[in-house]
Amino acid sequence: MPPLRCAHQANSSTTDSGLALFVRRTQNAVMSEQALHILVIDENRIRASIIEEGLCGAGDVRVTVLTETNELMRRIVEIDPDVIFIDLGNPSRDVLEHMFNVSRAVKRPIAMFVEHSDQASTEAAIEAGVSAYVVDGLKKERVRSILETAILRFNAFERLKRELEEAKTELADRKTIERAKVILMKTRGLTEPDAYALLRKTAMNQNRRMAEIAESLILTAGLLAEEDGE
């Protein structure tokens, strides 16, 4: 069977309380009966779409994303998923588990996926910050490959976030050092390379980051300038 193409179509529906829910449904004209319906619950839209994209690439699946947890129970009954992924830190997990246990509305018994898997994939899932629930009776191998994809995507998102943060810090550091250099050049009449070398040497001697030294210098210069102004 040729791999199914994921066609994204955003739609927002309205709940009883009048709140707009952002539900993206992946729709397919020729949906195989065996296509697994996966629900991703994640308040982080960017991560949700990264996971969605990854899962769609995994083949014979349909993916629905919920980024709000209002009326969670009613939404799940409507969506009727085979597999649910929810980020580990979502406070609604206790709600979800209670629902699976007692609800008459949820027709099919749902269990936590990790119970049916080995310790290593359980650890990998929790490490990555993902928890998964599946309806009973699904083939283990089939769900496992989907779980692995989800774990990879969660990790990829974390990496992306980290890289972005690092890039932001680096940019901010560079700006700070630039400003400190200008101060040194003005007040001590140093050339640009000398000002940079002085900052670097000081940082090495004090075992601190250059940006920290630059920040202290800017702060001190600011204080002195205020005094001068008085």
Add this chain to the structure above:
Amino acid sequence: MKNTGCEIRAGFIPLIDCAPLVVALERGFAEAEGVCLTLSRETSWATIRDKLAVSQFDIAHVLAPMPVAANLGLGPLPTPMIVPMALGTGANSITVSVELWGELQAYIKENDFSALSAVEGLAQAVRKRCEKGQRLLQLGIVHPYSSHHYQLAYWLASGGIVPGRDVDLVVVPPSLMPAAIASGHIDGFCAGEPWGTVASSKSCGVILTTNAHIWRNSPEKVLGVREAWANRNSECVAALVRAILKAAQWCDEPENQNDLAALLARDDYVGKSIDLIHPCLARRLKSGDGTLHPIDGFLNFASNAATFPWTSHALWFLSQMARWGQAELTSETIDVARTTYRPDIYRTAVAPLGIELPPANSKLEGALTAETLTGSPTGRLQLGPDNFFDGMTFDPDRIEDYLAGFK
């Protein structure tokens, strides 16, 4: 007992009763016992349970019935746990929406938190709603295996209100309770502080009664320890019990209340303003008339033997699990509940401190109506009153008879 070199990773939920763990770390009690404690703030009990299961945590601040449920194999990913100590008693309240409070005004005259008049009033309101064909009231609990669930259900049932038939119980995370009650998603909830105070300060809820009025000095949170880890690290468990006990005693001192409120207010702990945390520490709650009232025995961190892991508490939880269809009452399940709480470990751990200890590991729950000095070795241990508001007593050796009494 110094320098035992114990590195312990712990999970907690941002609630007032995480205080003994926080204070053990922040005020040096853990370090003094040679314990290097790392605390991780979590958002759901499910996450705490999962991280215990995969050894990311060794211990955790858990709902008192959770380890019993885990050892009975209930719920997802049950991991064998032991309870070497309790983390205090109390600090729960039942809060209702302003709308429901309006309906109850016709039946409840006094703002004295009385559990009896509150449930009688609620029963009349429920009856009235039924006659008018209005929807069932939705009441929030924090977890199916929580003292909040069992206390709320006990209180409702005593007033003739059957959970599931007359009202619906729904799980809502404690931090989301105020928003859920404000939006009308729920009509009331039973949760630990500061959430009742948060709801009442936002004028979306009114505190109706408290656990201290339903079952005085009732168990609330415990220290859950992964059994496999405990077996390999018995010295560390003992050192930790001592550290947390000293921290709990520190938390109970009135002169530390301001310091503790400021500490818990930090974003990495409870993350709520001092104004919302302090009333609970001062054992005061706002009633329907909008004023703060002192509540006797609302919260104990260490006093009245609040850290002692009573076997009778674990068995009471089992009785309620059986009562509400979560577990069966058999000699096996009784054995599991009986051996989950470990007063033996507690006794050994605190022996070097020379503190007063109860003479038994189990007691007839509900028999003490006032503070009582017990027959501890020196006869000077004070136990708090433990009576239920309906006057029932729980004999841990006769659980079946106890349950038969509810039918």
